[in-house]
Amino acid sequence: MGKPSDLIQGTLDLLILKTLAAxxxxxxxxxxxxxxxSDEVLQITxxxxxxxxxxxxxxxxxxAEWGQTETGRDxxxxxxxxxxRAALKSETAQWERLSAAVGLVLRNA
Amino acid sequence: xxxxxxxxxxxLRTRSLFRRGAVERELARELQSHLDLQIDEYIARGxxxxxxxxxxLREFGGIARFQDEVRDTWHTSLLGDLRRDLRYSWxxxxxxxxxxxxxxxxxxxxxxxxxxxxxLANTLFLSPPSARDATRLVHIRSARSSHASYEQWRxxxxxxxxxxxxxxxxxxxxxxxxxxxxxxxxxxxVTANFFDVLGVxxxxxxxxNANEARAELDPRVVVISDGFxxxxxxxxxxxxxxxxxLNARPYTIVGVLAxxxxxxxxxxxxxxxxxxxxxTLLPYLTEPGAAVVQLVGRLRDDQTLxxxxxxxxxxxxxxxxxxxxxxxxGFARIELFSPAxxxxxxGAPGTVAAFLGLLLVIVGLILCIACANVAGLLLARNAERRxxxxxxxxxxxxxxxxxxxLLTEGLWLALLGTLGGVALAVPLMxxxxxxxxxxxxxxxxxxxxxxxxxxxxxxxxxxxxxxSALAPxxxxxxxxxxxxxxxxxxxxxxxxxTLRRLLAIGQVAVSLTxxxxxxxxxxNLARTQSLDAGFDTAHAAVAQIAFVQDRYSxxxxxxxIETALERVRAIPGVTSAAATTGVPLTIRGGRTxxxxxTLDGFKDEVHVEFSGTDVGPDYxxxxxxxxxxxxxxxxxxxxxxxxxxxxxxxxxxRYLSGRDPVGxxxxxxGDSSTEPTEIVGVVSNTKHRTLGEATRAAIYVPLRQRxxxxxxxxxxxxxxxxxxxxxxPVRRVIAQLDPSTAVDVxxxxxxxxxxxxxxxxxxxxxxxxxxxxxxxxxxGLFGVISFGASRRVREIAxxxxxxxxxxxVMGIVxxxxxxxxxxxxxxxxAASVVVTRPLAAFLVDGLSVRDPLCxxxxxxxxxxxxxxxxWIPAWRAARIDPMAVLRRD
Numbered sequence: 001m002g003k004p005s006d007l008i009q010g011t012l013d014l015l016i017l018k019t020l021a022a023x024x025x026x027x028x029x030x031x032x033x034x035x036x037x038s039d040e041v042l043q044i045t046x047x048x049x050x051x052x053x054x055x056x057x058x059x060x061x062x063x064a065e066w067g068q069t070e071t072g073r074d075x076x077x078x079x080x081x082x083x084x085r086a087a088l089k090s091e092t093a094q095w096e097r098l099s100a101a102v103g104l105v106l107r108n109a
Numbered sequence: 110x111x112x113x114x115x116x117x118x119x120x121l122r123t124r125s126l127f128r129r130g131a132v133e134r135e136l137a138r139e140l141q142s143h144l145d146l147q148i149d150e151y152i153a154r155g156x157x158x159x160x161x162x163x164x165x166l167r168e169f170g171g172i173a174r175f176q177d178e179v180r181d182t183w184h185t186s187l188l189g190d191l192r193r194d195l196r197y198s199w200x201x202x203x204x205x206x207x208x209x210x211x212x213x214x215x216x217x218x219x220x221x222x223x224x225x226x227x228x229l230a231n232t233l234f235l236s237p238p239s240a241r242d243a244t245r246l247v248h249i250r251s252a253r254s255s256h257a258s259y260e261q262w263r264x265x266x267x268x269x270x271x272x273x274x275x276x277x278x279x280x281x282x283x284x285x286x287x288x289x290x291x292x293x294x295x296x297x298x299v300t301a302n303f304f305d306v307l308g309v310x311x312x313x314x315x316x317x318n319a320n321e322a323r324a325e326l327d328p329r330v331v332v333i334s335d336g337f338x339x340x341x342x343x344x345x346x347x348x349x350x351x352x353x354x355l356n357a358r359p360y361t362i363v364g365v366l367a368x369x370x371x372x373x374x375x376x377x378x379x380x381x382x383x384x385x386x387x388x389t390l391l392p393y394l395t396e397p398g399a400a401v402v403q404l405v406g407r408l409r410d411d412q413t414l415x416x417x418x419x420x421x422x423x424x425x426x427x428x429x430x431x432x433x434x435x436x437x438x439g440f441a442r443i444e445l446f447s448p449a450x451x452x453x454x455x456g457a458p459g460t461v462a463a464f465l466g467l468l469l470v471i472v473g474l475i476l477c478i479a480c481a482n483v484a485g486l487l488l489a490r491n492a493e494r495r496x497x498x499x500x501x502x503x504x505x506x507x508x509x510x511x512x513x514x515l516l517t518e519g520l521w522l523a524l525l526g527t528l529g530g531v532a533l534a535v536p537l538m539x540x541x542x543x544x545x546x547x548x549x550x551x552x553x554x555x556x557x558x559x560x561x562x563x564x565x566x567x568x569x570x571x572x573x574x575x576x577s578a579l580a581p582x583x584x585x586x587x588x589x590x591x592x593x594x595x596x597x598x599x600x601x602x603x604x605x606x607t608l609r610r611l612l613a614i615g616q617v618a619v620s621l622t623x624x625x626x627x628x629x630x631x632x633n634l635a636r637t638q639s640l641d642a643g644f645d646t647a648h649a650a651v652a653q654i655a656f657v658q659d660r661y662s663x664x665x666x667x668x669x670i671e672t673a674l675e676r677v678r679a680i681p682g683v684t685s686a687a688a689t690t691g692v693p694l695t696i697r698g699g700r701t702x703x704x705x706x707t708l709d710g711f712k713d714e715v716h717v718e719f720s721g722t723d724v725g726p727d728y729x730x731x732x733x734x735x736x737x738x739x740x741x742x743x744x745x746x747x748x749x750x751x752x753x754x755x756x757x758x759x760x761x762x763r764y765l766s767g768r769d770p771v772g773x774x775x776x777x778x779g780d781s782s783t784e785p786t787e788i789v790g791v792v793s794n795t796k797h798r799t800l801g802e803a804t805r806a807a808i809y810v811p812l813r814q815r816x817x818x819x820x821x822x823x824x825x826x827x828x829x830x831x832x833x834x835x836x837x838p839v840r841r842v843i844a845q846l847d848p849s850t851a852v853d854v855x856x857x858x859x860x861x862x863x864x865x866x867x868x869x870x871x872x873x874x875x876x877x878x879x880x881x882x883x884x885x886x887x888x889g890l891f892g893v894i895s896f897g898a899s900r901r902v903r904e905i906a907x908x909x910x911x912x913x914x915x916x917x918v919m920g921i922v923x924x925x926x927x928x929x930x931x932x933x934x935x936x937x938x939a940a941s942v943v944v945t946r947p948l949a950a951f952l953v954d955g956l957s958v959r960d961p962l963c964x965x966x967x968x969x970x971x972x973x974x975x976x977x978x979x980w981i982p983a984w985r986a987a988r989i990d991p992m993a994v995l996r997r998d
Contacts, residue, residue: 026142026143026146027139027142027143028142028143028146028147029146046140046143046169046175047175047178048175050136050139050140050175050178050179051175051178051179054136054179057121058118058121058122058125059118060114060117060118060121063117069146071146071149073142073145073146073149074138074142075139075142075143075146076135076138076139076142081114081117082111082113082114083111083114
């Protein structure tokens with residue numbers, strides 16, 4: 001599962017869901033977006049991005065549709081399903097609880 | 110999870126499983142698009158195109174590496190696991206050929222009888238008739254009658270309410286001249302537009318069209334069935350245009366139907382000839398209100414059933430004025446065509462449907478017994494694997510995952526068993542297709558493996574898999590870890606009430622119930638055959654003489670019958686002969702009437718129900734019936750003489766309160782008008798319709814005093830010797846009368862075959878299914894007792910080394926068998942008392958569903974077979990070498 005320098009699997013899923021929350025995006029844009037927003041800290045390789053996207057699609061958390069980019073290229077656009085939106089909400093809450101807990105330990109232990 | 114999400118997931122899984130190529134191409138396209146976007150970006154940053162491409166590819170790395178990873182996500186868990194499990198469990202099963210063979214055989218036999226019975230139900234009740242676009246066909250009948258008059262059909266057909274309305278009937282007969290002798294056929298008489306409306310597949314020539322076949326033209330055309338074409342015309346490819354002689358007139362063949370036509374009448378009935386209606390064939394065709402044809406309609410393409418119903422009802426109402434019998438225009442009962450509805454429309458399919466329902470229950474139970482066998486074997490096998498299963502559970506395998514894997518074994522067995530069973534069902538169906546039944550019209554049971562049967566068999570795979578493997582899988586994975594890991598699987602004491610023993614008890618109970626049912630049907634046949642018909646069935650021959658409808662005057666016909674009788678009486682060995690219009694217990698068993706009569710000596714009109722037959726002089730003596738009071742009919746009881754009748758005992762008992770009837774005058778309305786009629790005699794009772802019936806009242810009328818003359822007359826000849834010897838001479842002397850007259854001579858016994866048919870079919874079919882159930886249950890019992898004994902080898906060895914004799918050891922094992930079989934039988938008895946109650950509908954009067962003899966016979970035979978099945982393991986257990994067993998540990 002986990003690869004060196006990769007994110008924990010669940011975390012990547014969460015980031016993808018969050019990135020798609022605003023609007024549908026294709027794979028390349030998702031990777032770019034995560035990279036930009038994280039100030040280039042999180043580099044998503046295709047090798048982890050596409051398995052994650054397809055896994056989420058198989059779980060019906062996101063759905064895919066072919067469309068055109070602004071530059072006129074064909075691309076597969078992903079968007080959140082209803083179930084995906086619900087998952088994003090609960091996963092985010094989970095993450096916040098966890099990171100708060102880890103923060104507490106790191107500060108106070 | 111919401112339903113829509115499940116559906117979405119299922120859709121994606123199926124797509125990745127079955128449309129692999131498309132999914133692969135899409136992935137490649139997606140990755141290419143990513144690459145292109147990356148190149149675009151590099152170019153935007155100022156790289157040269159070629160340079161940008163190189164950089165993007167470099168960054169992308171090995172595509173193949175992560176393509177695999179993506180593919181893995183498509184086959185998450187279920188399907189991938191299934192494939193792995195199938196492979197794994199097949200390896201396991203292959204190492205246990207005995208388990209494999211017994212299981213596949215058990216399920217195979219169960220599935221074979223299930224698919225065969227289902228195919229029978231399918232062909233009788235579920236399959237549509239052979240017609241173009243059969244789903245657009247509708248039944249049409251009125252609230253009061255299944256048949257319409259010819260006028261009604263004409264008006265309704267011309268109304269244009271539906272795409273077409275045709276009519277048909279199979280209540281007539283024609284004489285077909287085969288060589289130099291005539292044979293009676295039951296034709297399908299149809300309206301001229303029948304083939305236009307239905308679009309029945311035709312192999313040679315064509316169906317007749319509405320213009321040439323109008324009844325008013327007295328059409329002489331015929332369409333013949335494939336079977337008739339082959340048997341009567343030797344499959345002559347130039348048959349169309351030739352003529353066959355029906356009722357002594359030539360009819361030109363215009364078409365030959367395609368083979369395996371499912372007739373519109375249902376029941377597998379396959380009429381040999383289709384004739385257009387005409388006054389020649391049906392003299393009463395245009396009589397007002399005569400019930401002539403059943404109606405079948407075809408909806409227009411733009412009509413729903415409701416539209417069709419509305420349009421038709423309106424048309425029927427509009428046509429009311431032209432209707433001969435305006436009271437009966439309520440042709441509103443329009444239903445989509447199905448053989449089952451066709452049957453319910455035409456009479457009483459109830460018993461046949463109920464019998465098929467019973468058979469489906471029986472074969473279902475047989476499949477349950479078979480699956481219990483397999484479950485028993487799998488339980489034993491899983492018990493041997495306790496160790497392995499416990500280990501895997503301890504290492505963290507999920508229970509659900511393990512259950513699924515164990516279920517896969519059941520899936521293999523169910524799959525192979527069902528395939529074997531269907532293969533076995535093919536010859537079984539062939540056998541049933543070849544059975545010829547004593548019906549007046551050929552019956553082609555076209556059992557075959559079609560989509561419905563395949564669907565049913567697939568359902569059986571799932572049922573067999575769950576029934577045989579679920580319980581063992583749940584049981585095997587429920588074990589608590591510690592003892593199972595420590596136990597070596599050869600414990601000293603087996604628990605008293607294992608799942609296996611429960612299964613065996615259930616099998617014995619169910620098979621006992623099946624056997625009781627089977628025995629009831631066999632007893633029913635025996636009872637039927639020993640029932641007193643009320644007349645001598647052993648020493649008589651019956652000749653059925655069917656005249657061509659309008660060939661002779663009544664006087665000429667009576668003279669011919671008289672001549673025939675004289676000639677028959679002259680045959681050596683014949684002691685007496687008589688004419689009659691009906692022979693009891695045949696299809697022509699006489700009329701059934703229910704009328705009001707006035708009776709001499711009774712104030713009010715009495716409602717009487719009786720069976721009526723017209724008979725000639727000497728009839729009662731010839732039939733071997735007793736004349737209890739008064740006299741037989743004489744030659745002088747003819748049209749010019751005073752009206753007389755003879756009643757049977759039951760009539761006197763029921764309607765005359767036992768008072769002496771002879772000389773009493775009654776008024777029989779209708780046929781004999783209201784002329785006063787004298788009862789001149791009383792004769793003994795006979796059975797009329799079925800052997801099992803309650804005794805019916807009967808009235809006999811002299812043949813020559815009857816106003817309506819019958820086209821069909823029987824001559825009964827009595828002999829002191831073997832009636833078989835009479836057949837040829839009787840046929841010869843009667844056939845000399847006129848070759849256009851169809852003569853069919855049989856012994857009385859074979860003429861009654863029809864009456865025995867239900868009990869015979871019941872006994873054969875249910876009896877053999879009962880035996881099959883018993884065999885399967887005994888395999889199960891044998892398995893349980895053997896397994897129980899093998900698990901107690903160590904205990905037995907210890908007992909033997911402490912001095913137990915072989916007899917003692919056999920006793921231990923047999924006691925085990927007695928407990929299992931005894932409990933099962935007790936439960937089975939109790940269940941049978943309740944569940945066999947509806948069988949009363951199939952049994953003759955006087956045989957109770959709780960027939961004690963039947964219960965006793967069944968219990969004794971099951972106990973003996975059970976003892977035999979457990980004897981072998983007991984015998985084997987008594988022959989183990991205690992030292993060898995104990996040393997092994």
